[in-house]
Amino acid sequence: MTVTLRRMDPTGADREALIEFMTGNPFPFHLWPAPPREQVEQAIAEGAYRDDDNDSFWIDHAEHGRVGCFRFEDIQDSTAMFDLRLAAAWRGRGLATDILRAATDHVFTTHANVNRFEGQTREDNLAMRHSFVRAGWVQEAYYREGWPVEGEDPKASVAYSVLRRDWANGTTTPLRWALPGALRANTPTGE
Ligand SMILES: CC(C)(COP(=O)(O)OP(=O)(O)OC[C@H]1O[C@@H](n2cnc3c(N)ncnc32)[C@H](O)[C@@H]1OP(=O)(O)O)[C@@H](O)C(=O)NCCC(=O)NCCS
Known part of the structure; x- marks a missing residue:
């Protein structure tokens, strides 16, 4: 890993x-x-970067040095969340996929209570969404108009996750999305 x-x-x-x-x-x-x-x-003072629920790391690249910042959230829960930010200069090089893998290794190795590792992003953050898919994460939700945007219509929020047992076994647990029978007509996919 780089x-x-x-x-x-x-x-x-x-x-x-x-x-x-x-x-x-x-x-x-x-x-x-x-x-x-x-x-x-204020966020630092309130413990958003490190307290019982949060922990933060610099992302070091083997050649380039520090390229960004990774903050784990909800690390006391069974589902941990995160915030990943690359410095602008290091975006567009596909680094996020390896970072997601390193962060997944870290959270499941270090926090025995964590069973799911989840991330949410705005629907038009295509770089982040591609990175989730490349790292083998599964899209679990699409929250319509779930992401407020200052001065604009809200966007959807999209949720991806990886399960501990899939991480440990190299598997991908499928979603059971569709309702059986007639009720299925109430869940249009728009595709
Ligand atoms: C989101 C972020 C981590 C992605 O990191 P990255 O590794 O630089 O991502 P890239 O720009 O290399 O894009 C990754 C993939 O998305 C694709 N992609 C990026 N922008 C795209 C677009 N507008 N349309 C289609 N595909 C796009 C790339 O082609 C690449 O695809 P590939 O894996 O098939 O080669 C980085 O842009 C960042 O830190 N942004 C600011 C903070 C942020 O938004 N964080 C997410 C919070 S959850």
């Missing part, structure tokens, strides 16, 4: 670099595309 996760100290040695990273890159598919410094400072 990438490794290195645990950061968000309230200590890494605080300023984290604030610079979060305020120095655009995040067009996030609720806050350009978070102001005060907001990042």
Whole structure:
């Protein structure tokens, strides 16, 4: 693997670099595309980057050095979530697939309570969605108008996940999506 996760100290040695990273890159598919410094400072102070439920890592690339930031969320639950952000300069090189694999290895190796690892993204974040598929994650949900966008109509939120047992066994558990019989007519796919 070309990438490794290195645990950061968000309230200590890494605080300023984290604030610079979060305020120095655009995040067009996030609720806050350009978070102001005060907001990042507040999130750090409130434990969003490290507390009992959250943990954060720099993403180090074997050749390029630090390329981004990975934050695990809900790590005390049976379903952990995450936020992945590459620095703008390192986007468009297909790094996210390896990062998802490294993060999946980390969460299932380190947190015995975690059974599912889930990510949600905006429907038009095609780079993230392709990365999920490349890493073998399964799309489980499409929440219509579930992602508010400032000054625009809401977009859909799309959810992907990987199960611990699929990670351990190299399998893919299929979705049981369709309702049986006549009720199936109430679940149009739009395809
Ligand atoms: C989302 C993100 C992690 C993706 O990382 P990445 O590895 O640089 O992704 P890439 O741009 O290389 O795209 C990955 C794949 O999507 C495809 N893709 C990207 N944009 C596309 C588009 N507009 N239309 C069609 N396909 C697209 C690429 O061709 C590539 O496909 P491939 O695997 O078949 O080669 C990165 O863009 C990022 O950090 N963005 C800002 C933060 C963010 O949105 N994070 C997601 C929060 S969950």
